[in-house]
Amino acid sequence: MSHKIESSYLGELRVSSTHLASNIEIITDAPVDNNGRGESFSPTDLVATALGTCMITVMGIYAEKNGILMPNVYSRTNKVMSSSPRKISKLKIEIIFEGNQLSEVEKQSLKNVALNCPVAKSLHPNLKQEIEFNF
Secondary structure: OOOOEEEEEEEOOEEEEEEOOOOEEEEEEOOHHHOOOOOOEOHHHHHHHHHHHHHHHHHHHHHHHOOOOOOEEEEEEEEEEEEOOEEEEEEEEEEEEEOOOOOHHHHHHHHHHHHOOHHHHHOOOOOEEEEEEEO
């Protein structure tokens, strides 16, 4: 079995994860409200980040394959946690398209692609995904 990510506990509720193909490292830290220092992404922050970045990535793939000029696109993510059990209860993502020249058909196509990205389809159906597209 080929491993793509290796993670090691560093102590003090921190974990180092390395993407083995590129040797890029990220550090996660437990959030302040869960005994950590909150000095880096928490594991649940990475889940939230994965959804927004996956949506932007698949829109970029679709745009390139279909000759669509992709405007400057970025997202803002708000993660809502529940306490019993402690889990992500809602992800609110705003995807902003700056200076777009997209037709209504292109906008709808990009929205459909984003809402059906692999991360969105991998998350549990009980996890509310509130996605806003700001064209």
